[in-house]
Amino acid sequence: MASIQSSSQAVNEENGQSIEDDNNFVPVRKTYNTLGLSILCIGIASFVIQTELAQFVQTGIKFHKPYFILWVAHSCYMIILPLQFMFRLNPLQYLVEFLDVGVELFGTIKPTYYSVLTRNQAAEEVDHNNYSIDDTSITQILTSRYYRSVIIYILKISLLFACGICISGYIWYIAVNLTTMAKLTAIYNTSCFWAYVFSIILLSESIKVEKIIATFLSITGVVIMTFFGKENNDNGHFNNNTIVIVLGDLLACFGALMYGLYQVLYKKLGSPPTPSFLFANTITGLIGVHTFLFLWIPIPLLHFTGIELFELPDSGTFGFILLIAIAGVFFNASFMLVIALTSPLFAAIGIMLTIPIVAWVDLIVINTPITVSTVIGSFCILLAFVLLSWASIRDEIRKLYFS
Secondary structure (H helix, E strand, O other): OOEHHHHHHHHHHHHOOOHHHOOOHHHHHHHHHHHHHHHHHHHHHHHHHHHHHHHHHHHHOOOOOHHHHHHHHHHHHHHHHHHHOOOOOOHHHHHHHHHHHHHHHHHHHOHHHHHHHHHHHHHHHHHOOOOEHHHOOHHHHHOOHHHHHHHHHHHHHHHHHHHHHHHHHHHHHHHHOOOOHHHHHHHHOOHHHHHHHHHHHHOOOOOOHHHHHHHHHHHHHHHHHHHOOOHHHOOOOOOOOHHHHHHHHHHHHHHHHHHHHHHHHHHHHHOOOOOOHHHHHHHHHHHHHHHHHHOOOHHHHHHHOOOOOOOOOOHHHHHHHHHHHHHHHHHHHHHHHHHHHOOHHHHHHHHOOHHHHHHHHHHHHHOOOOOHHHHHHHHHHHHHHHHHHHHHHHHHHHHHHHO
16 A cells, blocks of 8 residues: 555645646546536536425424524535545545645645645655555544644635635525515625636636626526516515615625635635545535534524524424435535536536526426516526536637647
8 A cells, every 4th residue: 555655745746737737638627617517417406405495494384493404404514524435445545635635735825835744744754664554543644744734724724614604604594584585686696796706806817708798697687587577476574674675785795795705715725726526525524514513603692692592393394404404415515516626606607507497496396487587587597607618618728729
């Protein structure tokens, strides 16, 4: 069995070469885009199931405990960790492979520390000349000087991602009672705009007409679907006070901004140069662990302040919540993989396809009529996604023939 150091050295050697300098870069990127599109389909299906179940729990069963549902659903992300072992019979090898990808990521995020890692690796090679996976414990790997900084970094970013996705998700639930569902849907789906803005700022993504048009088309489609033909039958429980509605709109804007920022931060801080299913899924699992261990704290605070009184669901309701959680696991894992394989903008606009799909599913499941605005809005979102996909393929072809 190869030693931990030799496995790490292989990663280090890969870091010395840019993927873009490799002759196979474009075919590999094409594979990533195709794979990302396939995984996006899984994410869309999971989101539709999750949405329908969540709607049933809160409106059909009348269990209005949004943060509790959110906490349970996000905590269940941790089930991805044991699922990884179904395909990795040797847990030590799994851990080393995961940390080696982490080293690759850490080397791109903090290159100034990379020489320190190399020195630690050399020191450990002297201390453990025959140090192999077969005679190594998990404790030795986790306490290794070579991996110490990487482990700390991974734990930090997974906690950051757990807080980010929790905040953006809960803001949506708060805004539901402050503004109309039409406005909330339209505003929240401007997250694709913020994803593009933050991609330009943080990822140095180029400003292109096709991407701007695609972003505009997708938002236009959502506005058409939500504001035309829905205003007369929107939820009537929200407060009609103008100040409250403005507050709800501003809160929704902040939620959309946070979600767009979360997507870009994941791409910048949590996506290694070479996309890895193992790494992305493990990060998703760690988000669940952090949520379970730390993000229960707001539950008693919400209870004592009267914002959300704590109440355990009955067995039937809890079963539906678990189904929501399982669908959420598939959605979030798929979404993070799509971001890693493609871009935050592609993922954000791709997920917006769930809006028309949910509308058509509602037609089949609960006989909700399809309006002209739904058809036009769906077409705008689909056109935006096709335009963005075409622009991505065209860019890869240009790199192939003109690089």
